Structures are given as C-alpha cells and as structure tokens.
Amino acid sequence: MSKAFSKIRRISLAAAGLALSIASFSLQAAPQVIRIGVATAGGGDPVNWGGSPGGVVRGNQWLEEEFKASGVQVEWLFFKGAGPAVNEALSNKQIDFAYQGDLPQVIGLANGLKTKLLLVSGARNNLYVVTPPQSEIRGIKDLKDKKVSIFRGTNGHLVANNVLAANGLAERDLKAVNLDTGSSQAALVSNGVDAAFGGYEWFKVRDQGLAKVVYSTQGQDPAYTRQASLLVREDFEKENPAEVQRVVDVFVRAADWASDEKNRAELFKLWARSGTPVASWEAEFDKQDLAVRNSPLVDDFIIGRYKAVVSDAVKLKLIRREVPVDGWFDTRYLKAALKKQGLENRWTAFDAKGKPKTGAATVASK
Structure with a gap:
C-alpha cells in the first residue's frame, strides 16, 4: 500500500469518525422527552386544567401531535402545591417548561432559578x-x-x-x-x-x-388581576432551541383558537373536562373578551404587572431584594411564531395601565 493511499485512507477514516461523532452528539442532544409542569392539581382523565390556552394545548394533545413524528414524548406534571411546588421541580430539573402564576415565577427568579419567560398563557385572571x-x-x-x-x-x-x-x-x-x-x-x-x-x-x-x-x-x-405565563429552563432552551420554538408555536396556535369568540362555547366545554363546569367558565369570563384574556403577548401591561409583583413581593418580604425582569422576557420565539402563523396583528397590545396602546393593532377576527 502506497504512502499516499495510506494517508488518504487515514483522512477518510478520520472524517467518517468525525461525522459519526457529530451524528451521535446530535442524537444525544435531542431531548427524548419534554416535561411540562403545571401549577395546579388539575382534574379529569387525562388530567387537564382550564382558564388558559395551555389547557387547550393539553386537552387537544397538540404537543403530542407536534412531536410524534420526531419520537419525542411529552409529559405533563400537575402540582397540587401550585407555584411553589413547580419552583422546586424547576430547581431539581425535574421539568423543562413551567406554567405558573406571576408571583411564584418572580420568587423563583429572585431565588436564582435560571428561566426565561416565553409568552403569556392566561392573563387578567380574576380573584x-x-x-x-x-x-x-x-x-x-x-x-x-x-x-x-x-x-x-x-x-x-x-x-x-x-x-x-x-x-x-x-x-x-x-x-x-x-x-x-x-x-x-x-x-x-x-x-x-x-x-x-x-x-x-x-x-x-x-x-x-x-x-x-x-x-x-x-x-x-x-x-x-393575576397573570400566568409559560417559562422554560434556561439550560434546556440553550440546548434545544428548535424544540422550544415548536412548543411556543403550538401555544400560540392555541391562543389564537381560544381567542376566537366563535369558539367560546366549545372552549368552555374543553376546559370543563378538568372538572370545572361550563357554568363556572361562563361566570369567570362574563362580559370579558376572550382575546384579551387569552392573548400571548408580553406587552407593557404584562411587563408592568411583573415589575409591580417584584415590588410588592419585596414589601411583603416574600423576596429579599428587587430583581430586574426586563432581561428575563425572551420573546424571540413568540415573535417568530406570530410571524410564521400570520398573527402579528391578531391581538391588541396594552399599556402599563391595561388600556389599548395608541396605534396598537386591533384584535383580528378569524
């Protein structure tokens, strides 16, 4: 065997080995399962919750449908201990995404949880x-x-x-x-x-x-009112941006469907699978626009509410110091989803006081 041929063979084997290593790394990097923690015990069979486009995603199994061809499993974990229990699961890396309310999210951020807030999923919840x-x-x-x-x-x-x-x-x-x-x-x-x-x-x-x-x-x-949003663990997002985008795409699709007044009755029936009757959803959403309550937008109202939550949490000594939230909101995936689905003008953006912003797009009817 000539020296030239031997050298070519070594280079070929090295290239093949490198390609195999890259392929193996890609296979290892892709998540085998996506775990979503929900800050409620939920109800029904399968367990679900209502009052949020996230409940539409769960009820229709849209995430399972999205990832089926990729061989990625979707697991939903429901926590009777609500937001505090979800924070513990995030800390222990037992979940990848978290659906929970504003205060526990802020407490988690103040306690060092590395997360990113992706989109709103249940705004202006009443008390x-x-x-x-x-x-x-x-x-x-x-x-x-x-x-x-x-x-x-x-x-x-x-x-x-x-x-x-x-x-x-x-x-x-x-x-x-x-x-x-x-x-x-x-x-x-x-x-x-x-x-x-x-x-x-x-x-x-x-x-x-x-x-x-x-x-x-x-x-x-x-x-x-109370706000609820979808978070992702920062390290999961860095390792799996494509999967994060697909999750956000599905949540935006659900927000669109749940914002359509033509779907009001069907929406309440879907949420009622959680064990909360249709009459309860009719009472909770009485004289309220679905598109306002189910908008995924992280607008000035949402940002202002989170800043107010930080301030109030400090006053009540629920957290020791104020934490900045501006860099916490990561709306890149949301903006991409809105553009991809032609929903950039679907929802009205609100100012810090909860009023429609001057020149804001009106809610489109579909």
Whole structure:
C-alpha cells in the first residue's frame, strides 16, 4: 500500500469518525422527552386544567401531535402545591417548561432559578372572596379579625394583599391561614374558616349552594388581576432551541383558537373536562373578551404587572431584594411564531395601565 493511499485512507477514516461523532452528539442532544409542569392539581382523565390556552394545548394533545413524528414524548406534571411546588421541580430539573402564576415565577427568579419567560398563557385572571352562605360578611372590610384562607406564594396572594390594602386592611389584620385550593374548600364548607380568597374554582362550590361570592375583581382595575405565563429552563432552551420554538408555536396556535369568540362555547366545554363546569367558565369570563384574556403577548401591561409583583413581593418580604425582569422576557420565539402563523396583528397590545396602546393593532377576527 502506497504512502499516499495510506494517508488518504487515514483522512477518510478520520472524517467518517468525525461525522459519526457529530451524528451521535446530535442524537444525544435531542431531548427524548419534554416535561411540562403545571401549577395546579388539575382534574379529569387525562388530567387537564382550564382558564388558559395551555389547557387547550393539553386537552387537544397538540404537543403530542407536534412531536410524534420526531419520537419525542411529552409529559405533563400537575402540582397540587401550585407555584411553589413547580419552583422546586424547576430547581431539581425535574421539568423543562413551567406554567405558573406571576408571583411564584418572580420568587423563583429572585431565588436564582435560571428561566426565561416565553409568552403569556392566561392573563387578567380574576380573584374572589367567598364565605359560607349564612355568613354576615358582605365585603372586604368585614374580613377584619376573621379567619380567612389565603394560598400563600401563589399568584392570588399578592392580589389579595393589594385588595386588602385598598380597603384599609393588611394580611396581619386577619386571622389568615395558608391553605391550598382543595383544603380551603373543605375548610369553608365545614365552617373551619370564615372566608377564603380564590379563583374560578369557587363558582362550582357556589352553584352547589355551599358558598357565596362577596367580592370580585371583575370589572375593576386590571392591576387587581393575576397573570400566568409559560417559562422554560434556561439550560434546556440553550440546548434545544428548535424544540422550544415548536412548543411556543403550538401555544400560540392555541391562543389564537381560544381567542376566537366563535369558539367560546366549545372552549368552555374543553376546559370543563378538568372538572370545572361550563357554568363556572361562563361566570369567570362574563362580559370579558376572550382575546384579551387569552392573548400571548408580553406587552407593557404584562411587563408592568411583573415589575409591580417584584415590588410588592419585596414589601411583603416574600423576596429579599428587587430583581430586574426586563432581561428575563425572551420573546424571540413568540415573535417568530406570530410571524410564521400570520398573527402579528391578531391581538391588541396594552399599556402599563391595561388600556389599548395608541396605534396598537386591533384584535383580528378569524
């Protein structure tokens, strides 16, 4: 064998080996499973949740459909412990994406969790105060010195404190107890607490004649609402940008469908698979535009609310210091999804006060 041929052979083998190594690396780099943590216990079979385009993604199995040909499995994990439990799972790298509310997301950021906020998935969620049917409590001011359930560390916690402050009260003026959603319902029905702060889940209890709503943020200042968004672990995003884009694409598709008023009845039926009746969704979304509640946009209103959450969390000593959020929002994937699906003018952008921005695109009807 000539020296020239031998050299060519060595080069060829080296090139083949390099190609094999690159192929092997690519196979190893591609995720075998995408894990999404959801900050609610959910309900139904399969387990789902409502009030968010994310529930549409889950209910229709659009992510499973998206990744089937790629051989990538999609796992949904639901957490009874809500946002705080999701943060623990993120910290332990047990999940790749997280759907949760604004306060636990901010607490996670302040505690060093490396995440990126990709898009909104459930904006302007309302907050309610409920009591037993026979209670003499008529409003917020009547909660003074009463035993009241508040699920601390969730996105309703800060709103509850802001509502109290607007009525001349603070959490310390109540006999506040920290209960999760299920425990709070059981306590109220058994008269273990005098009142409870919560969300749409209370309408089912009300309609059963076991509770009454004495306060609602519906129709009030949007600053008294709660926001929920989709996060991704920073290291997962860096290693799998193509998969992150596909996930965002699907969530945007769901937001588009869930924003269409023609789909209102079907949307509520889909969300009702979680165990929350259609009547509850009708009450939660009464006189509210689907496109406002289901918009994925990270606009000035959303950014302003997250900054306010940071400030309020510091005041309540839920975090030790203010953390910047501007660099936390990563809307590259959202913008790409909107452009790809022709939805760049689909939703109205709102200013920091929750009003349509001057010159903002109107919500397109599809």
